Amino acid sequence: MTDLHVGRGQTVKLGVVDGDLRVGNNATIEASNDKNVIVTGGVYLEGKAYVNCDLECDSLESKIFLSKETTFKVLSSKQRIELTGRSVGWLEMNGNLIAHKQLNVSHTVQVKGSIKAEDIDVGGRIQANAVTCNRIRIGGRADVKNTFEASSAEIGGKIVAGVVKIGDLNVGGEAEVNGGAITGNICVRGKFIGKSSLEFGELLVYGRGSLPANCKGHRLSTFGKIDIAGNITCDYIQVSGLVEVRGDCHTERVEVGGKFDVSGSLFVADRLEGFGQTKIAGNFEGKNLRFGGKFQANKITVNEEADISGKAETKEGFKAKQLNVRSGTKVDGALIGERVEIGKSPDRTFGAWVSTLPTKFQAMTGGNVKVQDIYAQYVLMGTVCKATRIFADIIKLEQGCVVDQVTYTKELKTDFDVAIHQPPQKVTALPPAPF
Amino acid sequence: MRDRETKRSRTDLYASVLEVLIRYPEGGKITRISYGVGVPIDRLRKIIENLCDFDLARKLTDGEQVYYFATPRGLEFLDTYWKMQGFFEIFGDKRP
Numbered sequence: 001m002t003d004l005h006v007g008r009g010q011t012v013k014l015g016v017v018d019g020d021l022r023v024g025n026n027a028t029i030e031a032s033n034d035k036n037v038i039v040t041g042g043v044y045l046e047g048k049a050y051v052n053c054d055l056e057c058d059s060l061e062s063k064i065f066l067s068k069e070t071t072f073k074v075l076s077s078k079q080r081i082e083l084t085g086r087s088v089g090w091l092e093m094n095g096n097l098i099a100h101k102q103l104n105v106s107h108t109v110q111v112k113g114s115i116k117a118e119d120i121d122v123g124g125r126i127q128a129n130a131v132t133c134n135r136i137r138i139g140g141r142a143d144v145k146n147t148f149e150a151s152s153a154e155i156g157g158k159i160v161a162g163v164v165k166i167g168d169l170n171v172g173g174e175a176e177v178n179g180g181a182i183t184g185n186i187c188v189r190g191k192f193i194g195k196s197s198l199e200f201g202e203l204l205v206y207g208r209g210s211l212p213a214n215c216k217g218h219r220l221s222t223f224g225k226i227d228i229a230g231n232i233t234c235d236y237i238q239v240s241g242l243v244e245v246r247g248d249c250h251t252e253r254v255e256v257g258g259k260f261d262v263s264g265s266l267f268v269a270d271r272l273e274g275f276g277q278t279k280i281a282g283n284f285e286g287k288n289l290r291f292g293g294k295f296q297a298n299k300i301t302v303n304e305e306a307d308i309s310g311k312a313e314t315k316e317g318f319k320a321k322q323l324n325v326r327s328g329t330k331v332d333g334a335l336i337g338e339r340v341e342i343g344k345s346p347d348r349t350f351g352a353w354v355s356t357l358p359t360k361f362q363a364m365t366g367g368n369v370k371v372q373d374i375y376a377q378y379v380l381m382g383t384v385c386k387a388t389r390i391f392a393d394i395i396k397l398e399q400g401c402v403v404d405q406v407t408y409t410k411e412l413k414t415d416f417d418v419a420i421h422q423p424p425q426k427v428t429a430l431p432p433a434p435f
Numbered sequence: 436m437r438d439r440e441t442k443r444s445r446t447d448l449y450a451s452v453l454e455v456l457i458r459y460p461e462g463g464k465i466t467r468i469s470y471g472v473g474v475p476i477d478r479l480r481k482i483i484e485n486l487c488d489f490d491l492a493r494k495l496t497d498g499e500q501v502y503y504f505a506t507p508r509g510l511e512f513l514d515t516y517w518k519m520q521g522f523f524e525i526f527g528d529k530r531p
């Protein structure tokens with residue numbers, strides 16, 4: 001094994017180096033076969049280096065050389081020493097780079113071809129056509145034109161990449177990717193932009209996110225705003241700020257703490273919960289629904305239980321197996337269900353503390369629900385509730401209820417002070433529900 | 436070294452420094468932090484001194500080498516900073 005040293009500012013042509021290669025500041029390396037240089041040991045850059053060919057090595061390292069030492073006094077009479085860097089670890093390559101183990105560059109790596117390495121650690125910035133590695137850590141910024149493959153990527157400030165295949169991605173400020181798959185956790189502190197369809201594991205964006213159509217993921221959460229340009233399939237969506245979907249949304253579970261806006265239809269396999277505002281231009285279909293706030297949709301179909309408070313607006317109607325409309329709620333559109341309870345539970349729009357109120361107060365504040373038509377097997381209306389028409393087998397109306405029209409098949413029970421504008425009709429068969 | 440339309444505020448700089456620091460759990464050296472943040476060393480020293488005074492970062496001297504770390508309070512600051520940025524996005528404000 002013979003180590004080789006390329007002097008400062010020199011240009012050398014190399015073939016195979018059996019041992020380590022030391023490259024002086026501003027030195028240039030070229031291949032004797034016009035293709036590649038192979039170094040069996042490590043490459044040590046003593047400053048800025050230029051490589052005009054492919055380079056294959058065990059490891060590549062650069063360090064900073066300090067030339068100037070200045071000592072000066074500050075007001076507190078403490079001495080401070082300033083060290084000024086003479087040459088920094090900087091690599092510029094025209095070919096491809098293969099480092100079987102570690103690529104460690106103090107400042108910047110600019111590679112026109114691709115980089116393949118086990119472990120990449122860059123002080124400031126990396127620029128490459130393609131990067132394939134196990135773990136990458138960049139102090140500041142990464143620009144990868146085409147494919148970027150890594151098990152774990154830690155970027156201090158910003159990443160702009162083409163098609164990605166990443167395990168975990170942790171970005172300090174901003175990430176812009178052109179599709180691919182990020183299977184693990186993605187934590188983007190400021191902004192995330194996906195330009196082509198992306199598969200993701202857990203995407204957490206603190207500021208603003210933008211995803212294209214046809215993305216698939218496990219979990220999507222935002223504290224700020226996320227725009228999705230088309231359909232999306234995601235197991236769990238957590239809206240702490242604002243999420244806009246310009247298409248259909250298929251999900252297992254949704255939690256809305258802010259505003260959730262869907263231009264298409266929303267399909268929830270398990271449940272939607274929230275206290276914010278949900279606006280769906282198309283239909284909503286889900287297993288369970290619990291919300292307190294404002295919920296708008298063309299048609300709502302809930303297979304199991306729906307528990308609503310606040311305001312619900314539908315054009316075609318709201319259907320659930322068990323439907324509980326809490327006190328103080330206003331519903332526009334027909335209600336359809338097996339069992340419909342109106343104004344029997346306290347309002348949830350103010351959060352969980354309502355349940356801690358004394359029962360007497362809850363009873364006082366109960367009722368005050370305004371609904372339109374109800375189609376059900378069993379309808380129970382609490383105090384001071386208003387409905388337009390009720391079609392049900394069994395109907396119970398408590399004190400102060402006001403109904404325009406009541407049609408029933410089995411039983412009608414009314415407390416005192418109940419107003420039914422038209423005489424109640426007992427029929428053998430109820431008219432069909434809207435859907 | 437970054438594409439910036441607007442000048443970074445002091446708070447943005449503090450956040451950027453801490454973002455780089457958390458990527459060096461074994462301790463970050465001043466030069467590397469400066470490359471990561473994109474700020475010259477003399478300015479960075481003042482910023483890091485402030486961060487240390489506010490207990491957002493910690494300085495550790497090992498012989499001649501000085502390493503900087505983010506403290507739990509620094510992580511808390513970063514979390515709050517990005518959450519606030521999220522709120523500014525909703526409000527439509529570009530800067531805190």
